[in-house]
Amino acid sequence: MIASTMLEFRNVSFSRGPRLLLDRLSFGIEAQEMVALVGPNGVGKTTMLKLASRLLPPTSGEILLEGKPLAAWSRRELPRAIALVPQELEIPFSFRVEEIVAQGRVPYQPLFGASTPVDRKAVENALEAVDITGLRHRVYSELSGGERQRVKIAIGLAQQPKVMLLDEPTQHLDIGRQIELIALLGQLNARGITIIAAVHDLNLVAENFSSVILLTPEPSWMAGSADEVLRPDLLERAFSVRQSALGRYFFTPASQWHGASLVGD
């Protein structure tokens, strides 16, 4: 086992009923990588993230975190190493941002324990890292989409994880907030957190992510560097859309699109 492999999928398959959703995923993600998870709607991106955070068990195969099978991690140990930031988070009652983010400390607290200075410091750092200290007393359900995204990421940061899984963090955000959010992920990545994010915007992916995992509906998959995976022919198959149509929306890397592969097609 290579020590620097943070998260490894070994022949992981997942079926929902009779339908095979993920077929023998096998790849390793190095520590501190920034990986985009790309693929059409319903292809299993959310499922893959849930598998990686043990919310779902794989039908077959094995997932290892730092070389240790997920099943061997204790219930409270795992959320200290890996945090899943879900797509939607609805919160009943008028809980404040601060109270919500403090829930990220639950894996560190015994059942009867109150929050310690260490917990409060971690919450403080999380709020600061996503730049929402000014929102701490605001009620979560009254926040805008962009603000909510930041709160969700702050919960994950309060867990002080090594790996952060994000399910479509740019969903519902305007282009400015999307760019800000991806920049934020880059900052977190630079601080040493391995990032795996499901993202739809291929331009954002090509510009900001070092590696890409592409899931296709067959089901099949491809993992590699952004340049290797975001190829016109692969995207055409994955998204069932003609390259010429796709090329109008996906601008980078521009040279490749308007170069050999399209002309020769």
Added chain:
Amino acid sequence: MNGLRTERRPRLQPDPSSPAARSEQAVGTRGHKIATLPDRGQSTLQTRISTRALNLLLFAALLLAIVIATALGAVRLPVSEVVRTLLHPTRATEAAEIIFGLRLPRVIAAALVGAALSATGVLFQGLFRNPLADPFVLGTSGGAALGGAVGIFLIPTLSFAGFSATAVLAFCGSVLTMILVWYLARASGRFAMETLLLAGFAIGTMLNAATVVFELREEASNSGLRVLAAWLHGQLGIPTWSQIALISPLVAISVVLALPVAGRLNTLALGEEYAAQLGVSVGRVRMATVILGSLLTAAAVSLGGLIGFVGLLVPHFLRILIGPNHVRLLPAAALGGATFLILADTAARTAFAPTEIPVGVFTAFLGGPAFLYLLNHRSRESRQ
């Protein structure tokens, strides 16, 4: 079919020229520095009261309510006399007879029922993530009363570990109702509000139907029927001191045991899946909530029957004052609920004296409109 797989590389390799370095550069050179989000002024909820202050206030209010409620009634006792008698309980006076024989047991019963129902409201609302989840609305009060009625009429002589069959069956009725409501509401994936409310309605109707059956049975004892009628209307009786000695510790211990559960209910506010991801054993929290809530409901029903909306009104009002944190809300709701029901019962028995109206009728007049307001408020919210 497997064309993609032949293209794959076994391992994602970090590209030294790109990963972290590139994203940092992207941030730096393009000036996408994250702007500080403006604080749009603080919400009105900023003025939440400190918990300790509120608990002290609620405790003082509870003591005051006990004294006032004990003084009021057919024979009006001066407050000074009540306080003197309560402090020196051994003095044999006429006032002492009224206080210890009639008024105080009823006041304590009201306090226990109010505390139990409000605490249960907090627990169930946290579990269902829904401010409408009150033991009366969900039907668990009805389930407890139905269980109790079965005990009274079918097996009145049975007892179990010192508890009468009535009490044990009331608890079972509450637990079973809760499980039923849980699975009915869960069938649609998430808790559908309609299902929660309709389940409560169905259980209530079954209770009424069962009552008719019991009334028609010739061998039904009159005392049993009176108990059942009192339960249906939410009429507090005058409990015996041995009943109080049994139920007070039950309520107190359940509330104390519910405190750590309440902490986990805060995490559950993020959703069951999120709580599971944070290492919370959701199944255990759910089980503990159902058991403790059912114990409290059974205790409340055995003293006062179907008293509605207390578990809805009191937590809702306190949430406005101290916020939704369940750990703070639970003790405050127990204290506030006790005070509220003492005052409500006093009003119910003195307002139209010498006629007493059941306290359940009184809380329905207050709670019904509050329930409808919350219902409207919530369906508006979900439509947005």
